[in-house]
Amino acid sequence: MFNLTLYKHEVLRSVKTFVIFAVLLAFELISTITMYQPEMQKMLDSIMEMMPELAGVLGMATGATTLDGYIASYMYGFVMQTIPMVFVCLCVNRAVASYVDRGSIANLLVSPVKRAEIAVTQMFAIVTSVFALIAFSAGFQIVIAEVMFPNELDVGSFIVLNIGLLALQLFIAGFCFLCSCIFNDSKYSIGIGAGVPALMFILKMLASSGESVENIKYATFFTLFQPENIIAWDAGA
Numbered sequence: 001m002f003n004l005t006l007y008k009h010e011v012l013r014s015v016k017t018f019v020i021f022a023v024l025l026a027f028e029l030i031s032t033i034t035m036y037q038p039e040m041q042k043m044l045d046s047i048m049e050m051m052p053e054l055a056g057v058l059g060m061a062t063g064a065t066t067l068d069g070y071i072a073s074y075m076y077g078f079v080m081q082t083i084p085m086v087f088v089c090l091c092v093n094r095a096v097a098s099y100v101d102r103g104s105i106a107n108l109l110v111s112p113v114k115r116a117e118i119a120v121t122q123m124f125a126i127v128t129s130v131f132a133l134i135a136f137s138a139g140f141q142i143v144i145a146e147v148m149f150p151n152e153l154d155v156g157s158f159i160v161l162n163i164g165l166l167a168l169q170l171f172i173a174g175f176c177f178l179c180s181c182i183f184n185d186s187k188y189s190i191g192i193g194a195g196v197p198a199l200m201f202i203l204k205m206l207a208s209s210g211e212s213v214e215n216i217k218y219a220t221f222f223t224l225f226q227p228e229n230i231i232a233w234d235a236g237a
Contacts, residue, residue, distance in 0.1 A: 001114075001116060001117050001120045002117065002120055002121055002124065003117050003118070003121045006118065006121045006122075006125075007121050007124060007125055010094075010095055010121070010122060010125035011125050011128055011129070013094060014091055014094065014125070014129045017087065017090055017091065017094070017129075018087075018129060018132060018133060021083060021084075021086075021087045021133060022133065022136050022137075024083060025079075025080075025083055025084075025133075025136075025137050025140075026140055028075070028079050028083070029075065029137065029140060029141050029144065030144060032071065032074055032075050032079075033067075033071065033141065033144050033145060033148065033149075034148065036067055036070050036071075036148075036149060066152070066154065067145055067149055067152040067153045067154075068153055068154045068157050068158045068161070068231050069228065069231060071141065071145075071153075071158070072161055072227035072228055072230070072231050073227070073228060076161065076165065076227035077227060080137065080165055081165075081168070081201065081222065081225070082201065084130070084133055084134065084137075084165070084169050085169065085172055085197055085198075085201070087129075087130070087133055088126075088130055088169050088172050088173045088176060089172075089176055089190075089193065089194040089197070091125075091126050091129045091130065091173070092126055092173060092176035092177050092180055092193060093176075093180070093186075093189075093190055093193075093194075095122040095125055095126050095177075095180075096122060096177065096180035096181065096189070119181060122177075123177060126173050126177060127170065127173070130166070130169050130170060130173055131166065134162055134165055134166045134169065135162075137162075138158070138159065138162040141153075141158070142155060142158065154231070157230075157231040157232075157233065158231070160230055160231070160233075161227055161230045161231050164225060164227075164230050164237075165225070168221075168222075168224075168225045171221065172197045175193065175196065175197065176193035176194065176197070177193075178193075179192045179193035180193060200219075200220040200221055200222055201220070201222055203216050203217075203219055203220040203222075204217065204220045204222035204223060207219075207220070207223070
């Protein structure tokens with residue numbers, strides 16, 4: 001139920017996209033972590049308190065007193081959810097929908113490899129790419145934090161936070177992959193597979209913008225990912 005040749009081919013195809021997103025995340029992470037200074041943090045908190053709707057939309061929480069709390073608030077409420085999500089949608093599109101678009105899926109289906117084997121192999125290639133991006137970003141942040149602020153990062157809580165993020169992105173990948181396997185027309189598989197997670201994130205942002213629309217949070221799965229509560233070891237989170 002697994003084809004190593006096809007797996008290697010798919011992983012190599014995703015390297016260029018992985019490098020682009022890894023570099024993008026690296027710049028975002030460096031710029032955010034280097035701003036972790038008491039004076040700068042107080043200024044950011046004061047700005048967010050003056051614009052609570054904006055803070056809610058961006059998933060930022062004020063009053064973080066630790067480095068991991070600061071990173072969870074200013075990176076994992078928005079950036080670390082959206083950038084990997086785009087990467088996930090591109091990986092799934094490349095693994096399934098692009099073959100349908102080019103007509104090359106027929107070549108795979110007439111080969112001695114079974115359909116289930118093709119699907120499982122593509123799935124593992126997607127999981128590998130998503131895991132690699134999350135592992136890279138987590139490891140990069142730990143290194144930068146230890147170099148700039150030795151012993152200030154709670155590595156255990158931070159790793160758990162990234163496990164939660166990985167679970168979220170794998171859920172999105174699973175939904176996108178399901179749509180790619182169901183729809184013969186790639187415009188539907190991409191439109192629904194990427195469109196629904198994007199809509200869910202917009203609903204999450206709306207739910208965080210004010211109490212009058214707070215109940216919208218029950219309509220989106222992004223509500224289940226709670227960075228600040230995860231690093232606080234909240235059992236529900």
